[in-house]
Amino acid sequence: MTITFLGTGTSQGVPVIACNCEVCTSPDPRDKRLRSSVMIEAEGKVIVIDSGPDFRYQMLRAKVRHLDAIVFTHEHKDHIAGMDDIRAFNYRQESAIDVYATTRVQEALKREFSYVFAEMKYPGIPEVTLKTIDLKPFSIGNILFRPIEVMHYKLPVLGFRIGDFTYITDAKTISEPEKQKIKGTKTLVINALQIEKHISHFTFVEAIAFAKEIGAEETYFTHISHRLGRHQAILGLLPKNITLAYDGLVLEV
Template identity: 75%
Template sequence: MTVTFLGTGTSQGVPVIACNCAVCKSVDKHDKRLRSSILIEADDKTVVIDTGPDFRYQMLRADVQHLDAVVYTHEHKDHIAGMDDIRAFNFKQQQPMNIYADSRVQAALMREFPYVFAEFKYPGIPQVNIHPIDLEPFDIGSIHFIPIEVLHYKLPVLGYRINDFTYVTDAKTISDTEKQKILGSKILVINALQKENHISHFTLDEAIAFAREIGAETTYFTHISHRLGKHADVAAELPPGIKLAYDGLQLTI
């Protein structure tokens, strides 16, 4: 299985509009971060986790020719706003897109894209098959997903464990019960927004502490703000076994 980081930025992306800070003005490609999403490619299925506002460009940049399903973490715009662009795959594959989402995400998609779910379907709109999910494991072909519930301030968000790989964004609090699902992962991906305290995201220090608690062989930080600092500077400060993810990074699991 191959995992590609389509985006590793926070809700505004990096650079931020009209920001003149050193990170936003950096010429290092590692400091250019689209909204957070990953592409999972197994032998039999290709899946994206989240379709943020950059979804169209992410698909073009990664040259994704086929997509079997979209799995959602939560309903915030930086994770769902690009859903309309699945229609390109509808046209090429001549079938609806499989959407895996909990009840809150389903409600948000119906609110944000009402034409997709209307009784009268205008020609050319996205075609979807909704698969309701909760905290029970589910399979997409050979890919086995174990949902992990974390809290984004007070909003429940789903992370996912797939074999020895765990992907979590937008976490501030993770219960001991849900941590048990993560323990034993060889690769952990977790959000590290910035160095200063934040109400709904792990800070850099909190993410490092969580990584040490889980003890994965390698941990990658994602959902990164321009406030964290330049990629090269922060990467040089991290403990062994902990790295910053970046757009385009590929892992073979």
């Protein structure tokens, strides 16, 4: 299975508009972070988790020519705003794109993209087939997804375990039963927003503690803000087997 980090930034991305901090002005390409998303390639399928505002550019940058499905973690704009740009795949593949989401997220998609789901279809609009996620495992082709419910302050958000790979974004707290679903994973991706306390995201210290608790062979931090610090500087503060993800990073797991 190939995992490509399409974006590793938080809701504003990095650099942040009009910010002159040392991270936002850094020449290091690893400090340029689009909104968080990953692409999974396995068993002949190409699947993207979340299509945020940068989805179009992420597809172009990664030279994606085919897409089978989008899986949504939750309904915040930095995770769904780019869904309109699946139109190119509709046209190229001559088919609708499967969209996997909870019923709550589906309702948000219907509000945000009302024209997609209207009875009167305007020519050229995105074509999607909604697939409902609950907390039960589901398959896309031969790829098994195991949903993991985490709390983003008071909002339930889904992470996913696919084989020995687990991807979690926008987590602040995770219950013990859900942690048990993660235990034994070999490659963990978890959000680490910033150094300072935050109401709805793991901080740097909290993410390290969680990574140590899970004990994966390798852990990558994502959903990173400019307040975390420069990529190169933060690497020196991380324990063994924990590192920062960056846009364009490719893993074979």
